Structure formats: C-alpha cells, structure tokens
Ligand code: NI
C-alpha cells in the first residue's frame with residue numbers, strides 16, 4: 001500500500017482501491033481519480049474538492065446528507081461506527097474540533113468533526129483529522145492497532161507538536177506522519193524537531209514527507 005501526502009490533511013492511499021482523504025490540495029493537483037473519498041469534517045480545508053471529484057464519499061452522517069443533496073453518492077456513518085466500502089474498512093473516531101459548511105457565507109452546521117481508521121490491503125491508517133489531544137487516543141491505539149498515525153501538528157486550530165508527541169505515544173502506531181502544518185504561516189511548525197524528539201524518547205518512527213511524497217508499506 002502506498003500512502004502519499006498531497007499537502008495539508010490530504011492523503012492518498014493506493015492499493016487494491018484508491019482512497020483519498022480530505023481532498024484539499026493547496027499546492028499540487030490530485031494525481032488520479034479515487035474510488036472513494038473520505039472527509040473528516042466540513043471545514044473548507046478538508047472538504048476541498050469533494051463535490052467536484054464526484055465519487056462515493058464517506059462522511060459524518062450530518063455532512064453526508066448535505067453532500068447527497070448536492071448530488072454525491074454517500075456512505076453516511078457516525079463516530080464509533082465501522083463500515084466496509086468496496087473492501088476498504090472505515091471506522092469513524094472522535095475528534096475534538098468544530099465543523100461547519102462554509103458555502104453559505106457564514107457557514108452552516110456540518111455535524112461534528114471526526115477522524116478515521118482506514119484498513120486497505122491489511123494496513124490500518126489512523127487519520128486523526130483536525131483535533132486536540134484527547135486521552136481516548138489510547139483506546140484507539142489499543143482497539144485498532146494502527147500501523148500508521150497521521151497526526152496534525154500545526155497548532156492554533158489543532159494540537160501542536162507538544163501535544164502531538166503525546167498523541168503519538170497514546171496511539172502507539174510504529175510510524176507517525178505529521179500533517180496539517182506549514183500550509184500557512186499561522187500553522188508553521190518544525191517537523192524535523194518533532195521527529196527528533198519522538199525518535200529520541202520513544203521507539204516510534206516519524207516519517208516527514210514533502211507534499212507529493214509517498215511512504216510505501218513493506
Ligand atoms: Ni478544521
């Protein structure tokens with residue numbers, strides 16, 4: 001399975017299926033048509049080009065029905081639930097964050113923000129979405145044993161590096177990939193320092209990608 005960071009929170013998973021998470025891509029273009037899009041929450045920097053992509057979309061129930069209204073084929077779910085879509089497993093997890101749909105000027109309620117565990121070809125990826133640190137990340141680690149954790153480190157709107165270091169320990173995935181940073185000066189962070197501290201103090205490995213770069217699982 002190949003995981004590509006397309007920038008910000010956008011992750012492309014390529015294996016027997018192509019899954020695209022949070023298709024907001026500020027610098028690059030989306031290199032292929034996904035089979036399935038999964039959206040963590042309604043904010044524009046996550047919903048991105050979901051409507052334009054026009055493929056089967058996994059989302060929080062309340063957001064999913066908004067997307068259905070706009071013409072998308074949806075797979076609605078809610079926190080704690082697990083579904084199979086074309087052989088790919090999605091579990092929706094909590095995230096401590098807000099969520100609104102920003103297409104009406106001021107925005108409308110978009111359900112709550114979430115994260116996902118996605119299992120494709122036997123590899124489980126935890127995409128935390130936008131979130132603060134929360135103690136139940138330990139449970140996510142215990143129950144689902146993710147192979148890779150995608151954690152926001154930008155600060156201001158989500159946890160920053162300090163909290164994300166603890167999140168990485170709570171989740172316990174052997175590979176941690178930082179996301180949601182350096183998209184703008186407001187979320188500028190030093191991912192190299194994040195990597196150095198985690199790798200000095202734990203057995204976890206941090207993979208710092210540049211937008212467009214991939215990590216391939218063994
Ligand atoms: Ni957000």
Ligand code: MN
Nearest residue numbers: 043045130157
């Ligand atoms: Mn965001």
